Amino acid sequence: MDHREHLLASLNRGPNPPEVVHTRVLPERDAVAAPWPEWAHPEVVDAFRALGVPEPYRHQAQAADAAHRAQAAAWEEVQAARAAGRSVRTSSTRHVILATGTASGKSMAYQLPALDAIVRGALDPGVGLHSREATVLYLSPTKALAADQLSSLRALGIPSLRAETYDGDTELGQRAWIRDHANLVLCNPDMLHAGVLPNHPRWARFLRRLRYVIVDESHGYRGVFGAHVSMIMRRLRRVCALHGAAPVFVGASATSADPGASFARLLGAERDRVSAFETDDSPHGAVTVLLWEPLLEDHVRWDGLAAGGRGGPSDRATPGSADPRTGDPAVPRTHDPADPWAHDPAEPRHAGPVEPRRAGPPAPDPAAPPVPTGVGPNGAGNGPGENGAPRRRSALSEAAEMLTDLVAERVRTIAFIKSRRGAETMAAQAQSYLHDVAPEVADRVCAYRSGYLPEERRELERQVRSGEMLGVASTPALELGIDVAGLDAVLVAGWPGTRASFYQQIGRAGRAGQDSLAVFVASDDPLDTYLVHHPGDVFDRSVEATVFDPQNPYVLAPHLCSAAAERPLRPEELGLFGPAAPGVLEGLERDGYLRRRPTGWFWTHPESAAELVDIRGGGGHRLQIIDGETGGIIGTMESGQAHSQAHPGAIYVHQGANWHVEELDEEGRAVVVTAAEPAYYTQARDITEVTMLEVEDTRDWGPVTLHRGLVRVRTQVVSFQRKEVASNRVIDEEPLELPAQELVTRAAWWTIPPTVMTRHGVVEPDFPGALHAAEHAAIGLLPLVATCDRWDIGGLSTALHVDTELPTIFVYDGYPGGAGFAERGFDVARAWLEATLAAIRACECEAGCPSCVQSPKCGNKNNPLSKDGAIRLLTGLLETADADREGDGRSGRFGK
Template sequence: MTHSLNDRSGAVLLPGTAGQIEGCHNGLVPEPNHLLRALHRGEDPPEIVHARVLPEREAVVSPWPAWAHPSVVEAFQGLGVPEPYRHQVLAADAAHSAQAESLDDAVQCRSAGRAVSPARGHHVIIATGTASGKSLAYQLPTLDAIVRGSTDPGSSLHSREATVLYLAPTKALAADQLSALRALGIPHLRADTYDGDTEFAERSWIRDHSNFVLCNPDMLHAGVLPNHERWARFLRQLRYVIVDEAHGYRGVFGAHVSMILRRLRRICALHGSSPTFIGASATSADPQHSFAKLLGVEAPRVSAYSQDDSPHGSVTVLLWEPLLEDSLPQDDLAASTRGKGEATGLPEPSSPTAPLPSRGFGGAGENGAPRRRSALSEAAGMLTDLVAERIRTIAFIKSRRGAETMAGQAQDYLQDIDPSVAHRVCAYRSGYLPEERRELERQVRSGEMLGVASTPALELGIDVAGLDAVLVAGWPGTRASFFQQIGRAGRAGQESLAVFVASDDPLDTYLAHHPGDIFDTVVESTVFDPGNPYVLAPHLCSAAAERPIRPEELGLFGPGTEAVLETLVRDGYLRRRPTGWFWTHPESAADLVDIRSGGGHRLDIIEAETGGIIGTMESGQVHYQAHPGAIYVHQGKTWHVEELDEEGRAVVVSRAHPNFYTQARDVTEVSVLEIESTRAWGPVTLHRGMVRVRTQVVSFQRKAVMSNELIDEEPLDLEAQELVTRAVWWTIPQELMNSAGVAEPQVPGALHAAEHAAIGLLPLMATCDRWDIGGLSTALHVDTELPTIFVYDGYPGGAGFAERGFGVARSWLEATVEAILSCECDHGCPSCVQSPKCGNKNNPLSKQGAIDLLRGMLREATADPGN
């Protein structure tokens, strides 16, 4: 059941903009507030293409639930919470009632001598905005259970000691939650984090004594479930499992977490417990079904609460499109960018199939196409101006290199403008050592750092109150993430500013000029595929190692389980016995699973001179970012890669100060393995199925920092990487090309440009980033024997993105052609048909050919019932 009251968080244009046409520059901001004036862009910046005010929202409160233990209520009141918000009480009530039913069911099972079933019980998801108080909604019932179990012991299961497991996608979020829990000062609460940073000496104490364990899916998979017998005390008394930031479990990572949660439910039943799962999520399109899919339960067993009754200050949101660099006089250009070029702000690929993009500071992109000022440099300038005015600001960017570069640029700018605050800007990203992360988190919370350039690591529920401004450099991938990020500001109730700085990308360009697709459309459903055999197989091995899989348990893991088990038996991973499937190897089955990258491992980045570890990197990134000769950035310092030792899982680097950055180049081939479904669009056929992608990084380029000019290119001798994944593809006969007006010499460029633009727009339809997907176009493919456009998932077995694209193919291509048409360039640029990760250097490309081709395909798709 989904519970949602009338939404009061509508969006309106800024005062004085009535009658203005969306997308018109003039008059959108007639009276800039002090935050906008701090950007020093004048009273009506031409870069603003749209502005909205998310209005102030008043609180709706409810009395504390009668069942809540007085000491828990007093603890919250002592921290300044006189009454909870209505949505907090509704969700807490539902979780409390669900656990009471589960306990009653457990009593009946024990009385009848039956085992507790993982298929029973009800669960709760609370899906409200940033800073809406989701933490209290799950802390209230969980802390009540802990206090009552500690202070009112009895023979009933209801009064026995209770334990709680909290799961967060990041260590930083778990650490933040631990601080919040300890601040409550509840005497009977024994809360501890259990993750990869936990000292080994502390781990046994936590297993034996903690009643509130804060963990992450990685440690639950590798540390808790394989050792569940040591965790028997904790699991036997487990009442609640909190799944925080549940909307972030998408793609292959989401599929892995879904399998881990199913294994947890199975092990809890083995130990006689039936915990209630409480999900905390950003606003999503269908939280009930998404959370049910994540847990592996039927949707009616999940109650969703999506009405936000918390207060929030008004937020002025600007959609900001940097001007074309060749439209500015050089003096103005230099002033607007503080005289700095973009050095290494290169979004990193999420898979081995995506090379690094070219993001330079220069008047033109590849093939002479006009370029906009980069979103990174634009945001770095804004961050500088806001920090100089002592305005607490967070700037989000997707890549680790981008965060480092933005912080470094802002620090350099401030040295010229106001050296007294230059040290109060930092970068925050994954790959830092634990002590570095903790110290940065403390400085950001305390306000010591006025500005932070961050990857989405700080998008999550870390309590950073008092921020006045948020900059979003490049579309973060989903509407849910966008609103989560801009919700970082205004948490203390003050008015705040949020700026989306569009990058040179078809999706960014489209959204900047179609604000309704940001503000007036429901956020996306979370896309993941728990049935992916590349995900399911290793988790079945892990489950069998934890306890042999019985035939009656197959439904827990999904409809394809039996077929995957047969394959595992055939390949010698499992043995079949009359009672079930057994893991019989001495090795750890959990080691077969890499839940973060869908395959591969982590490499240490080692300083050559000292032998010290300065960071880590996923194996899928090393061919692109850590090949010999690459330039690597860590906390603003640049390093030269001396050696890549994949077997030894090490990258050896030495300190360097180059005036260039590096960019890897690759070649890609796609082979069709299996066609799973097709749809006919007249002579065009839309396919979905399995493909093999073979990719090899063959060289890297050195490019000048200031001009983005190519210095030289050096070959590389690296092994090719193969990926078996899912794809969607169109086969387009020559007669369609002819009728659409695409002349034969234009065909390769039209296909190539259409492929690039389609990849850029798929994230509008699915919860993915363009770095999660890849593509290929060819005028004659060896398997299809026709001109073909492929778009594929960048993960083994697929992540659900291509499948989603197949389902909404017509809407996807309509948005794609509109994005190309809305770009003001003449022949194609990074804002429409050029790709930052093209292995062919964006050649050939035909913008007009892509428009004609896509229009011809869409004319044939009008009768398609699948859209």
């Protein structure tokens, strides 16, 4: 049995599992090498050779050479400006972006020129204005990635390299030494924004010598987070120029559409100033990718056991019963007490607000686990699920069992899931199963997510790297470029949001050159359903463009204040911040945030301007989670999550342990908890309303009108339910008195005359259900055409909206001022609705289910819903859009 066959056999699902919808083998790729660049200092080259790198791959050498040449040209301009006594300009500096696959060696491509500059500067430092000493700033979205980079840099053993991390975990006593002595600082955008730029005079030595700024995982800077980071990059370029430096920015990215344009927008540079390298010349073993759709739960209960499968969470194994495959005692299964699909603001790729919901009665919390259902015609099921809808088996449980089987066979595996609670639950389930089937490795599975204390995080990273942990259930925190060689399998539980992220995740395995296995386990979600049945949209299409809007006034305004606090803004500098800057400055001056003087705009307040900015887009700040009995800090949480996950009475999960929330102190930024072992979990419920504020653009689809503009979304958590873990039965519901939260954001919306609906067979009593089902499915499919997650967006539908006086469907960004997602949907609206209609039609259910028109965050408890009405409605909308075929800005099937 070869390695690939061994990996497939380790899943223990038989030769032809019915869950496998499609199999694709990504072929092995051979390496293309290139000589070391002639300019590379021998000390640096020898250091890489000593680590087993005989020569670089071609794409590494090309990108490194472009960065070196750009830095040499920039240094000449800096020297000329200093000699002439004039200001340094950064507008002419060239920059580089390397956008290749996971494990393609992007790190060496930027380390080579950066270390060459440091070594040469140390050997020939010069003096005063003619100092040739060089410094480098490395930026990553996560602390874990920075720590991994630091380890790899120190492993090179270069004597003149003084590399240190500078982030929130850095001890105060070390910070001054780093500012004064380090020549390579590893930082993140948060610390750059709050700790470096406001204190740039203290960083003068470092900034004046700055030659390179490395922007790692730059594809992850999207949405509101990407807009904030874009402003931070512009502020950094401005501050560098103030100190007489013009560093070259070198981006490292996963594959993305037009990475050069995205990186230029991130930096605020002209497109022709960025050189992009996208050809991957690194080797990689073949990857067998399975697209896996869990069976409907009653199929799992009866058919799955007969086929030799593990069975699902509704096949309650009783003590003493046997596993039909082995005769071993069966492991009791329960439903998941966590929602693996919940948007998680603490993770780097999906930082965002409290989950937006529909208007209507109190809504179920997104942590709703699946409920058992009956089987209807064609296996669709019409049993006692929510509103009689069928349910597929939870992707979390499916992935947990795969993780169990793979680890039991000593296959090193990483399983990705979106939420922190999902990662904790998956690891706990796998550990529980392993205690029964392979107890000797039960302790070699762990969870990894943000929110851990620094010492916990570092130890977990060490254990994963060393192989002590055979299996890890992780949020996207480990998706990024942490060097974990030797993994054999990757499980992706639920679509990660973008093709770029999907390929990043499955690329974690096979880095040592061996064949590997990747399984995408579809969640009960319209997008996941669509993708497993349309594999060409996973494997045969280019990856998405990175979507973010740096001109969002909610983003731009506080950064202009921060820039003015760093040094008064001069009129000639406004071009760096984009065309919206003058108008936003007028508002800031009018509201008293800035004061205009003949030389520019001044920040005149005693408090820190940087504290106005929440760059992760969570709409607030971090709360400390405190053990009420010991006073110890067990973790942190974004304030945007607090109302839904840390309200009084909530059950909070941390590293597999349950905690009961005793108090939510938002003013004191604390959540007080006590240890608990409840037999229930909790679900928050809320209500939402949408009000139109401004129409910014419209498009006529015959009698239907598509709009884009500004809206106000009002959300209030009003109660929570306690539900039994084993049965999901509602124990009770308790009201909450929490303040409403308002969000001014951007939306796309359709206004639909009733005649369009009736002409296509939707009778008036079915208007609400048809609109509601279409809205849910459209929200689920927007991530196919925009780099977002369904938890980044919200929606509302109504048969008669008070502002439009017509049947209306809204889809809005869940971030102040918008994130560009709804605008992207407006631009490619026809393609978006085509995919939405295809997803509903492809689903095998009769009346609607979570795989097509149900939503995990619906404020109306998924009622009313009309799947047939949604099909008729969307068909009608697309017919009216025929005349607008060329008007949605598309190029290709799903847009630019």
